[in-house]
Amino acid sequence: MPSDKKLRIIHTEASPHWGGQEIRIFEEMKWFREQGHEMILVAPDNGTLYERCKKEGFVVISIYFTKPRTLINILKMLWVIWRKKPDVVATHSSTDSWAGLIAAFLLQVRKRVRYRHISATVKGNFLNKLQYSILANLVITTGNCISNILIENLKINESKIHVLATPVHSSLDLPSKEEARKSLQKELNLGKDTRFIGQVSVLRGWKGHPYLLEAFYIIASDNPNLHLVIVGDGAMMQSLKNRQASSSFPNRIHLVGHKENVHLYFKAFECAILSSTHNEGIPQSLLQSMQVGTPVIGTKVGGIPEIIINGETGYLAEPQDPKSLSSAIIKTLVDTRTAKKMSVNCQKQIEERYTWGFIGPQILQLVQT
Numbered sequence: 035m036p037s038d039k040k041l042r043i044i045h046t047e048a049s050p051h052w053g054g055q056e057i058r059i060f061e062e063m064k065w066f067r068e069q070g071h072e073m074i075l076v077a078p079d080n081g082t083l084y085e086r087c088k089k090e091g092f093v094v095i096s097i098y099f100t101k102p103r104t105l106i107n108i109l110k111m112l113w114v115i116w117r118k119k120p121d122v123v124a125t126h127s128s129t130d131s132w133a134g135l136i137a138a139f140l141l142q143v144r145k146r147v148r149y150r151h152i153s154a155t156v157k158g159n160f161l162n163k164l165q166y167s168i169l170a171n172l173v174i175t176t177g178n179c180i181s182n183i184l185i186e187n188l189k190i191n192e193s194k195i196h197v198l199a200t201p202v203h204s205s206l207d208l209p210s211k212e213e214a215r216k217s218l219q220k221e222l223n224l225g226k227d228t229r230f231i232g233q234v235s236v237l238r239g240w241k242g243h244p245y246l247l248e249a250f251y252i253i254a255s256d257n258p259n260l261h262l263v264i265v266g267d268g269a270m271m272q273s274l275k276n277r278q279a280s281s282s283f284p285n286r287i288h289l290v291g292h293k294e295n296v297h298l299y300f301k302a303f304e305c306a307i308l309s310s311t312h313n314e315g316i317p318q319s320l321l322q323s324m325q326v327g328t329p330v331i332g333t334k335v336g337g338i339p340e341i342i343i344n345g346e347t348g349y350l351a352e353p354q355d356p357k358s359l360s361s362a363i364i365k366t367l368v369d370t371r372t373a374k375k376m377s378v379n380c381q382k383q384i385e386e387r388y389t390w391g392f393i394g395p396q397i398l399q400l401v402q403t
Contacts, residue, residue, distance in 0.1 A: 039121075039402070040070050040071055040072065041066075041071045041072070041120075041121045041122055041401065041402070042071070042072040042074070042118065042119070042120045042121050042122075043063075043066060043071060043072070043073055043074065043120060043121065043122040043123075043124060043401070044074045044075075044076060044114070044115070044118060044120045044122070044123045044124070044134075045059050045062075045063060045073070045074070045075050045076070045124045045125075045126070046075075046076045046077065046097075046099070046111075046123070046124070046125045046126065046130040046131070046133070046134040047059055047075070047076075047077045047081075047083055047126045047127060047130055048077070048078070048099035048100075048126075048127040048128070048129045048130040049081065049083075049127055050077075050078050050080050050081030050082065050083075050084075051081070051082065051236060051268070052081075052082035052083065052086075052236075052292075053235075053236040053318075054151070054200060054315070054317060054318035054319070055126060055127075055151040055152075056081075056082065056083040057200070057318055058149075058151065058176070058200040058318070059075075059083060059126060060083060060086055060087065060090075061200075061201070061203075061390065062394075062397070063075065063087065063090075063092060064090065065390045065394045066394075066398070067092075069394075069398065072093075073092055073093075074092065074093045074094075074095065074118060074120070075087045075092055075093070075094045075095070076094075076095045076096075076097050076111070076114060076130070076134070077094070077096070077097070077099075077130075078096060078097065078098045078099065079094075079096035084096065095114055097110050097111070097114075097130075097133070099127070099129040099130040099133060100129060101129055104129065104132055104133060107129070107130075107132075107133035108132070108133045108136050108137055110133070111133045111134050111136075111137035111138075112137045112140065112141065114137075115137050115138060115141050115143060116141060120143060121143070121144055121145060121401075122143070122144070122145040122146075122147060122401045123135070123137075123138035123143050123145075123146055123147065124147040124149060124401075125147065125148055125149065125170075126149045126151065131148055131165060131170075132165065135148065135165060135169035135170055136169060138169075139168075139169045145171065145172060145401050146169060146170050146171050146172065147170060147172045147173070147174060147401065148165065148166055148169075148170035148172070148173050148174075149173075149174050149175070149176075150173065150174070150175045150176075150180050150184065150315075151175075151176050151180075151200075151315045152180070152313045152314065152315045152336070153177065153179045153180050153183060153312070153313060153314055153315055153335070153336035153337060154312070154313045155183060155187070156183055156184060156187050156188060157187065158187040158188055158189070162187075162188055163188050163189070163190075166184060166188050166190055167188065167190055167191075167194075171194070172194065172196070172400060172401070173190065173194055173195045173196070174195075174196050174197075174198055174397070174400070175195060175196070175197050175198075175315070176197070176198070176199050176200050176315040176316040176337065177197060177199065177315050177316045177336065177337030177340050178197055178337070178340060179315070179336050179337045179340065180197075180315055180336075180337065181195045181197050196396075196400060198393050198396055198397055199316040199321075199337075199341075199387070199388055199393065200315075200316055200318055200321070200388075200393075201321075201388050201389050201390045201392065201393040201394070202318070202321050202322055202325045202384060202388055202389065203325075203390075206297055206325070206326065208297055208298065208301050208326060209298075209301070211301055211302070211327075214298055214299075214301035214302040215228075215229070215230065215302045217298065217302065218230060218263070218298075218299065218302040222261070222263075222288055224261065225259075227259045228259055228260075228261055229257075229259055229260050229261070229304055229367075230260075230261050230262075230263050230302050230303050230304060231250075231260065231261075231262055231263070231303055231304055231305055231306075231307060231363060231367075232262060232263035232264065232265060232299060232300075232302075232303045232306060232307065233246055233263075233264055233265070233266075233306065233307045233308060233309065233319075234265040234266060234293075234296050234299060234300065234306065234319045234322070234323075235265075235266050235308060235310075235317075235319050236266050236267070236268045237264075237266050237267055237268030237269060237270035237271050237274065238268050238269060238270060239269075239270065239311075240310055240311050240312050240313040240314075241270075241308070241309065241310055241311075242308075242309035242310050242311045242333065242353070242354065243264065243270060243274055243309065244274075244277065245309045245311070245353075245354055245355070245356050245359060246262070246264075246307060246309040246356075246359065247262070247274075247277055247278075247281065247287070248356035249309070249356040249357075249359035249360040249363060250262045250283070250286075250287070250360075251281065251282065251283070251356075252356060252357065252360040253360050253363060253364055254282075254283045254286060257367070260286070260367070261286045261287070261288060262286065262287050262288065263288045263290060263299065263303070264287070264288065264289050264290070265290055265291075265292075265293050265296060265299050266291070266292060267291050267292040271289065271291075274289055275289060296319075296322060297322060297325070297326055300322055300323040300325075300326045300328050301326045301327075301328065303323070303328050304328075304329075304366060304367055304373070305328060305329045305330065305331055305348070305363060305366040305367070305373075306319065306320065306323035306328050306329075306330050306331070307330075307331045307332070307359070307363070308320055308330070308331070308332040308333065308338065309332075309333055309351075309353075309359060310332070310333050310335050310336065310338065310353065311333070311335065311353050311354050312335050312336070312353070313335075313336065314335050314336030314337055314338055315336055315337050316336075316337040316340060316341060317332070317336075317337070317338060317341075320332055320338065320341055320342065320348075321341065321384060321388050323380070324341075324347060324348075324380035324381065324383060324384050324388075325380070325381065325384045325388075326381075327377035327378070327380055327381045328377065328380070329347065329348045329349075329366050329373055329376040329377060329380060330342055330347060330348035330380070331348050331349050331350075331351060331359065331362045331363060331366065332348065332350060332351070333350070333351050333352065333353040333354075333359070334350050334351070334352060334353060335353050338350070341383075343379070343383075345372075346375075346376065346379050347376055347379045347380045347383055348362075348366075348376060348380070349362035349365055349366065350362070
């Protein structure tokens with residue numbers, strides 16, 4: 035296929051939530067459209083991704099991808115693909131992948147892409163081998179940790195799998211760190227001596243927020259001006275509010291909910307933390323923090339060790355270990371000289387490896403060939 039041919043690409047996504055995976059789809063669709071390609075989203079119309087793509091002017095088609103409706107969804111996807119005649123069908127979650135890939139396979143869509151965003155174990159059964167080895171003819175993962183699981187458990191040909199991390203926005207207009215800190219102090223009605231650490235993520239069990247709170251409790255007494263800011267929304271919100279209310283430092287823990295301007299929060303933090311227990315790919319939140327020059331602390335799960343160079347861009351901590359997490363936080367707060375070096379290293383790593391200008395052309399080449 036000529037490299038200058040304009041493509042029609044359908045992305046499918048079952049989740050109604052808004053997290054790193056959905057951000058990846060949204061930004062990828064925007065980048066491809068900027069290159070002149072036609073992008074279509076198939077997703078449930080009660081989801082954030084659907085609404086944002088609709089607002090952005092993409093063609094959006096509503097299908098509720100649930101397991102009891104798999105046969106119905108296959109028929110719906112057959113109809114969508116038959117009408118739209120795409121060059122590429124790219125699927126992202128389990129239920130939409132079954133419907134999308136089966137329909138694309140039956141209608142002989144030239145490029146059938148199965149994305150895999152998280153490092154959760156994939157069982158080596160017949161159905162998974164069918165999905166990844168036969169129905170899909172291209173597999174894209176966001177980290178080596180994910181590819182290794184697929185190769186080991188499903189015995190997929192390594193040449194079929196490509197690791198392409200989720201890039202970040204290439205242009206940001208942000209205030210200085212001091213101005214961002216003052217802005218957050220004002221927002222939370224706190225004094226000028228207040229310093230912040232924080233985590234930005236969906237509030238789900240595997241993000242490890244209880245361990246983050248325990249780590250904060252360990253260091254809070256000796257650092258009276260330090261506050262913890264948790265940005266995000268999700269199923270764990272009420273549980274975390276209960277923990278906040280019963281803690282010894284309820285006024286120094288801030289659950290601010292979902293925010294659009296997360297880069298401003300990252301800029302205000304002394305360090306950004308991701309206390310995940312499992313299921314991570316290459317977390318968007320850590321990349322966003324590194325982009326603005328804020329050192330990162332993450333647990334040794336999934337693809338986190340692939341992006342945090344211990345002692346250079348941040349620190350790695352043991353999962354489900356508040357003492358390990360608190361120790362890493364203290365290192366960042368105390369050793370300001372190293373923290374400044376980390377800030378420079380973070381931004382350099384993003385510029386070299388995690389921009390759409392670097393990742394986008396690689397994806398395009400894969401779906402064109």
